Amino acid sequence: MYRYDKIDQAIVDARVAEFKDQVARRLNNEITEDQFKPLRLMNGLYLQLHAYMLRVAIPYGTLSGTQMRMLAHIARKYDRDYGHFTTRQNIQYNWIKLEQFSDLLDDLSKVEMHAFQTSGNCIRNISSDQFAGAAADEVADPRPYAELLRQWSTLHPEFSFLPRKFKIAVIASEADRAAIQLHDIGLQLRKNDAGDLGFRVWVGGGMGRTPVLAKVIREFIPVSQFLSYSEAILRVYNRYGRRDSIYKARIKILVNELGIEAFTQQVEAEWALLQPLALDAPQSEYDRIIAQFPDPAFDPAAQDSIDVSDPEFGAWVDQNTHFHKQRGYASVTISLKPPAGIPGDASSAQMDIIADLAERYAHDEIRVTHSQNLVLAHVRKVDLHSLWTVLRAAGLATANLDLVTDIIACPGMDYCSLANARSIPIAQKIAAKFENDGAAQRDIGELKIKISGCINGCGHHHAGHIGILGVDKKGEEAYQLLLGGSGAEDASLAKILGPGFDENGIVDAVDRLIAFYKSARTGPDERFLDAYRRLGPAPFKDAVYV
Amino acid sequence: MPHILTGNRLETGDVLWWNGSDWTHHIREAALLEPAAIEALIAEMKPAERINDLAAVEVTVEGGSYRPTTTRERVRAIGPSVRPDFALPSLPVETI
Numbered sequence: 045m046y047r048y049d050k051i052d053q054a055i056v057d058a059r060v061a062e063f064k065d066q067v068a069r070r071l072n073n074e075i076t077e078d079q080f081k082p083l084r085l086m087n088g089l090y091l092q093l094h095a096y097m098l099r100v101a102i103p104y105g106t107l108s109g110t111q112m113r114m115l116a117h118i119a120r121k122y123d124r125d126y127g128h129f130t131t132r133q134n135i136q137y138n139w140i141k142l143e144q145f146s147d148l149l150d151d152l153s154k155v156e157m158h159a160f161q162t163s164g165n166c167i168r169n170i171s172s173d174q175f176a177g178a179a180a181d182e183v184a185d186p187r188p189y190a191e192l193l194r195q196w197s198t199l200h201p202e203f204s205f206l207p208r209k210f211k212i213a214v215i216a217s218e219a220d221r222a223a224i225q226l227h228d229i230g231l232q233l234r235k236n237d238a239g240d241l242g243f244r245v246w247v248g249g250g251m252g253r254t255p256v257l258a259k260v261i262r263e264f265i266p267v268s269q270f271l272s273y274s275e276a277i278l279r280v281y282n283r284y285g286r287r288d289s290i291y292k293a294r295i296k297i298l299v300n301e302l303g304i305e306a307f308t309q310q311v312e313a314e315w316a317l318l319q320p321l322a323l324d325a326p327q328s329e330y331d332r333i334i335a336q337f338p339d340p341a342f343d344p345a346a347q348d349s350i351d352v353s354d355p356e357f358g359a360w361v362d363q364n365t366h367f368h369k370q371r372g373y374a375s376v377t378i379s380l381k382p383p384a385g386i387p388g389d390a391s392s393a394q395m396d397i398i399a400d401l402a403e404r405y406a407h408d409e410i411r412v413t414h415s416q417n418l419v420l421a422h423v424r425k426v427d428l429h430s431l432w433t434v435l436r437a438a439g440l441a442t443a444n445l446d447l448v449t450d451i452i453a454c455p456g457m458d459y460c461s462l463a464n465a466r467s468i469p470i471a472q473k474i475a476a477k478f479e480n481d482g483a484a485q486r487d488i489g490e491l492k493i494k495i496s497g498c499i500n501g502c503g504h505h506h507a508g509h510i511g512i513l514g515v516d517k518k519g520e521e522a523y524q525l526l527l528g529g530s531g532a533e534d535a536s537l538a539k540i541l542g543p544g545f546d547e548n549g550i551v552d553a554v555d556r557l558i559a560f561y562k563s564a565r566t567g568p569d570e571r572f573l574d575a576y577r578r579l580g581p582a583p584f585k586d587a588v589y590v
Numbered sequence: 591m592p593h594i595l596t597g598n599r600l601e602t603g604d605v606l607w608w609n610g611s612d613w614t615h616h617i618r619e620a621a622l623l624e625p626a627a628i629e630a631l632i633a634e635m636k637p638a639e640r641i642n643d644l645a646a647v648e649v650t651v652e653g654g655s656y657r658p659t660t661t662r663e664r665v666r667a668i669g670p671s672v673r674p675d676f677a678l679p680s681l682p683v684e685t686i
Binding site for chain 1: 602
């Protein structure tokens, strides 16, 4: 894992000191709320329905046990004993008090963490593949490049006041586990014919009010030049991005209005102008950062077989472990979608347990996934049963990864001031129909349900095999039903199926969709999404709107 | 339709309701006001900069308690519907 050097820590310490002073001035009425609001938002502090909400940055979703334990401490000391892991691989706290905020920031900075650039019109937390460094299908570990992007984008003076927020994701395999085609910039690490490492560059993807899939503007940029190329993209966006309308300010609108060819020409021209400035990091800096992401000290004699004679354990191994590049190891997904739970929530006690398990079994590393689960990337197969036993006792061993109950849901109108409808109760009601029957869930197979409480799409509804969007209908909560989305390498945007529903109606509609899918699929291997793509929306619509 | 005045305390972010002379955490203790009176109160209170997001909330009066007409304000008054353990005793969670 990357550890801060003196420069990293000095940047965080200076920013914390600056914001602590701003908080004190606000509490003393030396500045108004209108003056303070943009400052607190730039430091990840929102005012939501019930209290202040703090979003803490988790760069590319990676945490040490010590950091996770600090997140647990913050939940206990400053919040209501829990946190909410988000689709941006961050964590949010829902009950923060401004008068305690300075102490909280001090605690965070002790473990090389902070909350800035988790809001505002800047480059947000860099996201990545939760199996980075462990996946057998990656060409190289993407995290050093995500870390370089983090350093480059941190308090970048030119890009602190962009037309709108800006999101970047980095992956290193053909399988896309970070939804890069739904990002402002998606970077896919690959090798060219000569065996050199570089990035395929995607630009202009996004969800929200105007969902768009990103387009490739360069098939290959050498890793040695990807920072200056990213700088060129941001410069073009910063110069031409629409500032006259918040709804037209994302880069996807600019790319659409200019056209991909003209946009690409602008970027290439800007990049040519940047070349003499030598903005790219020197090789020594690449080497310094890459050296901080070594493979763990794998046990070469680790046993590769697993005793799955316990069927409950076997089901969990089948569903929640992922193939690892090292023989005798697996990557483990810890589901934060237990029966009757709130997607992405973890108590402080659970966070402490996960920190302990990471230190004991997983080389002291935890990943947050954009599906609101957690991952221990490097676990010996021989340790899986011991690990599972502890997880099970803590309510963290639900064997439902990528199944019907592994639902993404934003906080919705239970917490969020932007929301039009509640998301979490819908997720709970859908899950309740299946959560006590693991065999039925596995029979349905991969099914990604994603729920947003408003058009901003924090619940990624446009990337759901089944997407649900909460809307306001004359003061009442209503829900639109969308089908056919994917955030993976086969990316597609979900489309509205028909008229909306009330709370109970949308749950019944999902039930009918699943029943129809099971009757219409070619076999158990045909996923819901594949059946939808084969059959089209009409029969699904007939099944729902009976 | 009756209205009540709400806001969030600067120091804590807590949801507050105006009871006619002070702020309370409980919507059941709020004072019914005419919209013009609420506008006047907001104009008077805003310069003090101690309560954020001052706003009028439309309510119905049912059995002596106030029920906001929008789900959003009912959630603010009670707490997250998915965490009944946090619910304020102002209205039953089921009324969200």
